[in-house]
Amino acid sequence: MVTVSTLAELDALASAIRAIGPVSTFVLGNGSNTLVSDAGFDGLVIKLESSAATPVVHDSEVTVGAGDSLPVVSRKLAAAGLTGFEWAVGVPGTVGGAARMNAGGHGSDFAATFSTAVLLDLDDGQMSERGKFAMEFGYRHSSVRSNELIWQVQMVLSPGSAEDSAEKIAEIVRWRRIHQPGGQNAGSVFRNPEGLSAGRLVEEAGLKGLANSSAAVSEKHANFIQATKYGSSEDVLALMVQIREQVLHVTGIRLQSEVVLIGFSGEHYEKWLNGCVE
Numbered sequence: 287m288v289t290v291s292t293l294a295e296l297d298a299l300a301s302a303i304r305a306i307g308p309v310s311t312f313v314l315g316n317g318s319n320t321l322v323s324d325a326g327f328d329g330l331v332i333k334l335e336s337s338a339a340t341p342v343v344h345d346s347e348v349t350v351g352a353g354d355s356l357p358v359v360s361r362k363l364a365a366a367g368l369t370g371f372e373w374a375v376g377v378p379g380t381v382g383g384a385a386r387m388n389a390g391g392h393g394s395d396f397a398a399t400f401s402t403a404v405l406l407d408l409d410d411g412q413m414s415e416r417g418k419f420a421m422e423f424g425y426r427h428s429s430v431r432s433n434e435l436i437w438q439v440q441m442v443l444s445p446g447s448a449e450d451s452a453e454k455i456a457e458i459v460r461w462r463r464i465h466q467p468g469g470q471n472a473g474s475v476f477r478n479p480e481g482l483s484a485g486r487l488v489e490e491a492g493l494k495g496l497a498n499s500s501a502a503v504s505e506k507h508a509n510f511i512q513a514t515k516y517g518s519s520e521d522v523l524a525l526m527v528q529i530r531e532q533v534l535h536v537t538g539i540r541l542q543s544e545v546v547l548i549g550f551s552g553e554h555y556e557k558w559l560n561g562c563v564e
């Protein structure tokens with residue numbers, strides 16, 4: 287695992303990767319929506335450190351480091367009198383991860399304020415810029431590939447009231463505390479099918495509270511799986527497989543994962559890849 291905080295370090299890392307030859311890489315934000323195998327990941331994990339120098343605000347244009355915390359950036363921009371990024375206060379991830387998966391919530395998503403990203407191709411070491419059209423944003427989707435690392439993001443927000451934004455942020459925080467569980471979880475497990483709620487589908491399939499050895503469907507929100515203190519990621523994956531099978535059986539809808547699975551193999555993973563169909 288390598289942590290990177292400067293462009294010089296990033297350039298050195300890219301050179302080292304090219305010198306070593308083909309290597310599996312995974313760019314890690316804060317780990318939201320990520321489930322790592324108990325066996326680990328056979329490759330190189332790259333984590334960007336937060337930049338104390340960002341966000342940089344010029345009128346309504348904002349430059350943010352990809353390693354920066356979404357809640358921190360959300361609060362800073364609100365205090366600066368800019369609106370449009372309040373939704374991010376409730377997402378415990380990084381700017382780069384949110385841009386890559388087009389994270390969202392509370393009626394908005396990252397694409398709404400995105401302008402440009404600076405990326406590094408880990409295979410050839412080349413830096414490039416990618417605009418909003420080329421990012422191909424969709425629901426929890428972008429064009430950023432696994433061999434690409436987002437270094438910096440530019441956004442365009444709207445002038446607003448710091449007081450109004452602070453009130454909106456407080457309401458989002460209150461809503462999340464009431465409706466979403468704490469403890470050890472990887473965030474929303476399944477993507478919402480168009481026009482539907484994944485959590486509601488899981489609940490309608492009678493799975494709220496379903497548990498195995500060390501993982502359980504949250505009693506507060508059925509689209510969250512909570513693990514015990516020394517829980518196994520294999521137990522979480524096994525529960526994901528069981529949930530998807532049962533929801534498909536009851537509703538005819540095949541849920542798609544929002545959680546990224548890293549380093550898995552074996553029976554449960556094969557079932558997952560095969561669509562959970564016996």
